[in-house]
Amino acid sequence: MPEGPEIRRAADQIADVLVGQTIDTVRFGLPRLRHQARKLKGHSVIDVETRGKALLTHFDHGLSIYSHNQLYGVWRTVKGHKLPKTNRSLRLLLQTSTHSAILYSASDISVWPTEELAQHPFLQKIGPDIMDTSLEWRDIERRLMEPRFASKALSTLFLDQAFLAGNGNYLRSEILFDARLHPALKPAQLSRGERGRLARSTLAIARRSYDTAGITLAPSLSNSLKRQGQSRSWRRFYVFGRDEYPCYACGTLIQREEVGSRRLYLCRNCQPQRD
Known part of the structure; x- marks a missing residue:
């Protein structure tokens, strides 16, 4: 499933071709939504927003399209009206006079009055968007000590969308490694400095992934590995997907664990467990 940085990059691409433009063609692939097309055709997109892993396309007349990629959804933007060849199912098509934005394979799509979006079942439960540029590290530090979060293991907390929306599996492993904290620790067990x-680390890793289209390594390390001939897939992450390979910091072999049926990676030397 794409995480916050990927959804924000998709939103930026969609905004580049739709914001300020009149939508000439609207097509929904799901039968239950097809009657909504006439409500949106002929109106302009004024903003494309993300809230965690949800993407909101806002129109000038007070309606918005809510979409969530879930596991398999993917957005594509193309110049012109010729659609890419694909075996994926078209779920939403928005076309201006010059470009097309297409959502494939997702099924969690709905049309809402913009002013009522706060009542959406998903949106009303999530925490701050990890990609929100106004989010500061002190905001996250305060949330760590809220009673509903302070006693949760970090491995669970950093997938909890009520804590931070847009966090996900690879970000969890990378953030905890960057912070040098074992996944079993709880916020209440951390010192103020550790929090x-x-x-x-939460903001730095998420924003670096956004800036680099998915690379969480420090630029100096990633560039060094590139000069050594490492492929992009092997110079993306500190620990995620690198089980049984040496840690870049200390040489200890990275370990993989299963936590709540989700894979998690860590260096047991850099992220020691506590009694």
């Missing part, structure tokens, strides 16, 4: 370090 601050974790909060800073």
Whole structure:
């Protein structure tokens, strides 16, 4: 499933071709939504927003399209009206006079009055968007100590969309490694300095992934590995997907664990467990 940085990059691409433009063609692939097309055709898109892993396309007359990629959804933007060849199912097509934005394979799509979006069952439960540029590390530090979050293991908390929306599996492993914290620890067990370090790592890793289209390594390390001939897939992450390969910091072999049926990676030397 795409995580916050990927959804934000998709939103940016969609905004580049739709914002400020009149939508000439609207097509929904799901039969239950087809009657909504006439409500949107001929109106302009004024903003494309993300809230965690949800994407909101806002129109000038007070309606918005809510979409969530779920596991298999993917957005594509193309110049012109010729659609890409694909075996995926078209779920939403928005076309201007010059471009097309297409959502494939997702099924969690709905049309809402913009002013009522706060009542959406998903949106009303999630926390701050991890990609929100106004989010500061102190905001995250404070949330770590809220009673509903303070006693949760970090491995669980960093997938909880009520804590931070847009966090996901690869970000969880990378953030906890960058903060040098074992996944079993709870916020209540951390010192103030450790909470601050974790909060800073959360923003740094997520924003770096956004800036680099998915690379969480420090630029100096990623560039060094590139000069050594490493492929992009092997210079993306510190620990995620690197089980049984040496840690870039200490050489200890990275370990994989299953936590709640989701894979998690860590370095047991850099992220020691506590009694």
